Every structure is written in C-alpha cells, then in structure tokens.
Amino acid sequence: MTTAPSARHIDVVMTTIGDSEPFFDAYRGLIARHSGDEHVRLIAIPDRKTPRRFFEVCDKARADGLDVLSPTVDEQDALLGRLGAPSFVPHHSDNRRNIGYLLSWMAGSDLLISVDDDNFPHADDFFRQHLTVLAGQRDYHTVDSASGWWNPCELLDVQPLQVYPRGYPYQHRVPDSARESTAPADVRINAGLWLGDPDVDAITRIAVGPEVRSLTRPEAVLSGGTWAPVNSQNTAVHREAVAAYYFPRMGYRHNGQVIDRYADIFSGYFVQACAKHLGHAVRFGTPLALHERNDHWLLNDLRQELPAITVLDDILAWLQGARLDGSTYHEAYRSLSQQLQDAVETMDGPVWTQEMRGFFHQMAHLMRQWLTVLDRSADLAP
Numbered sequence: 162m163t164t165a166p167s168a169r170h171i172d173v174v175m176t177t178i179g180d181s182e183p184f185f186d187a188y189r190g191l192i193a194r195h196s197g198d199e200h201v202r203l204i205a206i207p208d209r210k211t212p213r214r215f216f217e218v219c220d221k222a223r224a225d226g227l228d229v230l231s232p233t234v235d236e237q238d239a240l241l242g243r244l245g246a247p248s249f250v251p252h253h254s255d256n257r258r259n260i261g262y263l264l265s266w267m268a269g270s271d272l273l274i275s276v277d278d279d280n281f282p283h284a285d286d287f288f289r290q291h292l293t294v295l296a297g298q299r300d301y302h303t304v305d306s307a308s309g310w311w312n313p314c315e316l317l318d319v320q321p322l323q324v325y326p327r328g329y330p331y332q333h334r335v336p337d338s339a340r341e342s343t344a345p346a347d348v349r350i351n352a353g354l355w356l357g358d359p360d361v362d363a364i365t366r367i368a369v370g371p372e373v374r375s376l377t378r379p380e381a382v383l384s385g386g387t388w389a390p391v392n393s394q395n396t397a398v399h400r401e402a403v404a405a406y407y408f409p410r411m412g413y414r415h416n417g418q419v420i421d422r423y424a425d426i427f428s429g430y431f432v433q434a435c436a437k438h439l440g441h442a443v444r445f446g447t448p449l450a451l452h453e454r455n456d457h458w459l460l461n462d463l464r465q466e467l468p469a470i471t472v473l474d475d476i477l478a479w480l481q482g483a484r485l486d487g488s489t490y491h492e493a494y495r496s497l498s499q500q501l502q503d504a505v506e507t508m509d510g511p512v513w514t515q516e517m518r519g520f521f522h523q524m525a526h527l528m529r530q531w532l533t534v535l536d537r538s539a540d541l542a543p
Contacts (some may be wrong), residue, residue, distance in 0.1 A: 162166050169199045169287055169295065170270040173339035174261035177278040178210040181336065185222045187281040189279070192227060194285045201288060202228040202270075204340040207235055230264060243297040244537045248249075248532060249411065255424065256455040258393065258408045259531070260504075261459060266403050267412065267538045271295055271405060275393040275425075276450065283356055283449040283470040289447060290448035291397035293351045304345040305384035308337045313389050313445040316381060320372040327362040327466075328390030330474045339387070346382050346442035349402045350432060353395035354446060360392050362470065363422075363463035380446035383436055388481065389430030395414040401512040405435040407531035415468045415512075421468035421518060422462060430480060438485040471512045477523075479504045491532055498528040 173188065175181075184301050185203070192201050203222070207212050207215055219231040225448050232240070234252065237260045241247050250256050258275070265273040272294050310333040312325050359373050375425045383389060408428050411421040433443055483504075486496040502525040 169205040169292070170268065171199050171201045171291070172204050172261075172273045173201065174204045174273050175276050175278050176204070176206045176208065176255055176257045176261065177215065179209055179278060180212055180214040180218050181205060181278050183281070184216045184278045185218055185227070189225055189227055191282045191285065191287055191347070195288055196322070197292075199288060199291060199292070200228070201361070202230060204264055205229060205231045205233065206237070206257045206261045207231065208254070208257050211266060223423050230323075232260070232264075237400050239465050240541075241534075243541060246479060246534050248310055248529060249527070249534060254412065256408060256410050260465075261536065262403055262406065262408070263538065266535055267541060269400075269469050271400055272397050274395070274397045275402075279453050279455045280355070280450040281376065281453060282392050284447075287448040291351050291353065293348050293444055294397050294399040296348065298345050298347040301346050301348070301382040302378075302380055303342050303346065303384055304339045304387060305342070306337055306339040306379045306387045308333060309386055309388055310337065311339050311381070311383060311387050311389050313352065313354060313446040314359065314379070315410050316376055317359065318377055319359065320374060321371070322369060323363050324359065324365050324369060324371045326390050327360050327392065328423065328429070328473070330477050331470065332336065338417045342381075346516060347442040347445075348382060348444045349436050350391060350443045351397040352443065352445045353397070353448045353450055355395065355452040356449050358452045360394050360452070363459050363466050367459050367463065376446065376449055378446070379424075380444055382442050382444045385442075387444065388430075388433065388477070390426055390445070391433055391443060393425035394452065395427070395448070396429070401490050402432055402436060402441075404461055404490040404532060404535060405432040405497075407494075407528055409524050410527055411497070413516075413523060414518045415514065415520065417429045418468055419465055420468040421465035423466060423473075425479050426469070426473070430477065431494070431497055431528075434480055434483065434485065434497060435490050438487070438493050439490065468512070468517070473518060475508050475510070475513075479508070491535075495529060495532060498525040501525045501528075
C-alpha cells in the first residue's frame, strides 16, 4: 500500500452528475486560505450522466493549482476489474461514492471528508475542524442521554421550529434530557452540520421546510451509550474507520417500492457501531457547510425513503445491543455484517417481508466484499 506523505493528507470526496463548477470555485478559495501544512486533494467521481464540461472544469481547477482526481467511468470500471469486482459499484448510482473512498484508501490518506456537490464550506477553519479525527484523546463537551439518543439539531438555530436529522428513529423523536459534561474522548468521526437547508428527511422537509440560521454551540461528542445519525454530507472519517464506512447499495425493491436515499444513514450507523466497539467517539458540530440543495421532487424522495424509515427502528434497536468482535475496524465491520444477516431473520412485523430480508442479506454480503476490495487494493497503485 502506498505510504502517506509526511504532511497529513486530506481527501475531499464527492460524486456528481453536474459540471460542479461552483463546488470547485468554493474549494479553490478555501484551500488557498488554509493555513496548515496539510495537503488537500479533491476526489470528484462522475457517473454516466455527468456532462463533458465536468472534465473541463476539473482541468481548469488543476491549472489553478488544485490537486484534483476525477477518473472517468471507464477508468473507475477498469480499477474495479483489476480488483476482481467489476460489478461491485453500479452505474447511475450514488454508490459511486465508494470509488472515491477506495482511491483515498489506496493513497494512504490520513482522513477523508465526504461531501455532496451542493455542500459549500462556510469558514476558513473547515479543514482544521475536521482534523479533530486525528487529534487522539482529549477533552470534549460530551452528551449522555438516558434514552440512548441525542438530536444533533439541538446545536442549530432552526426556523420555524426544531427538527430532527434524516435517519433519526421516529420512536425516539420525543423530548429528552441529556447529561452534559467535559470528558476525554478519541474522536474518529466528525459530523459537520449545515447552514441553510438542513439534512432532514422528506417528511420533515414537506411539512416544515426548515432553515438553519446559525450554530448555537460548536460541538457535542456522544458518550459511548448515546447515538445519533451520521450522514455523508460534510463528514470526516479517520483512515482506519474507512474500512467500516462502505456506502451501501440502494435500489432494492420492497413491495414495488425502490429503497433509496438512506445509504449514508446505514453507513453512518454501522461505522458508529464499530467506533463505539473500539472505544472511539463521534463528534457533531463544526465545521459548518452551507447546503444549497439541488432541485428535488420531494414526493419522490418521500416514496424512496419510506421503506428505510419503516425498518430503521428495528435495525437500530438491534444495533444498540449488538456485541461486535475484533480489535480493528476491519474485524469489527466483518463481525457486524455477519451478525446483521442473522439478526434480520429473527425480526418480524409487516415490513419484514422476504424482500426486506433480502435487501439486508445483499447489504451484508457487499459489506464483506468492500473489505475484500480494500485488501486486494494493497498491491495496486492509486
């Protein structure tokens, strides 16, 4: 495997089906103003729908001095073929994000920051705040909820009323009190929050139309027994944890409906479970990203989200009690995948059809295939 350079290496990973010119404009200025000695690379992953102009924008960014990696779809497929997994990442899918994660892993980068092409960094300390995942153990403002759940949107001034982030289980969307303290933690996942359009589910977006005005306090680190959803918008992951941050394949059908828009929610909970097992922590708060959300048909978003929403409470109740094995993220993630496929066979209720169980069996299989791909990549140049 390629050895990471002496200066810490940060990869910003995104996928796009647009030309992404505003994205590169935002990061061009941010990288120019970054005062640290870290090397920052932008990994931009196109799909078949991505216009040719995207590559012109990437070339211009390189001419301006940015380090940009933007493999064509053919180059992405060739890489997967060399790794013996030619069909691992489907076309026309946000699952292409895994290509970016894989390239970051192969380069030996110290951390990756997962963003969307409509997430724009809000402050000049964007990279410094995400470097928290490399800081080791130190004291943080910590929250510990009696229910085992805490709402990260409590850190935000949201109008017209308080909301919960996408992926927060509905059975726990009730008032709760959390104990707050200063305590040591080793943060390996840093979930930056958002200004403008928060990452909420379609139900909330249709009913409330929330807008984030500001951050009310800079951070909260979850205690070992407290959980919250982690997404792929403005989230930094320590290199070791990338093994447990596979972005699951969506598109499986349940009762005629496509299951979609929750891949990052499953990946966020799974990497969080592995981190907790290994004694590591998750931080929410800074840095902020301005979310200027791309156009969406909200009713279609709702239709795609509902199957995952209905099954999530059962999955999370199981996950909170799961006892993983292993002393590394690789081992813990493999253990999680094996236990997941067994657990769904014991779950019952209207949502637990053979189709739904099949969805999770496929997910567990692909989670292990992700580990295999990472292992095989050790002998390949990025």
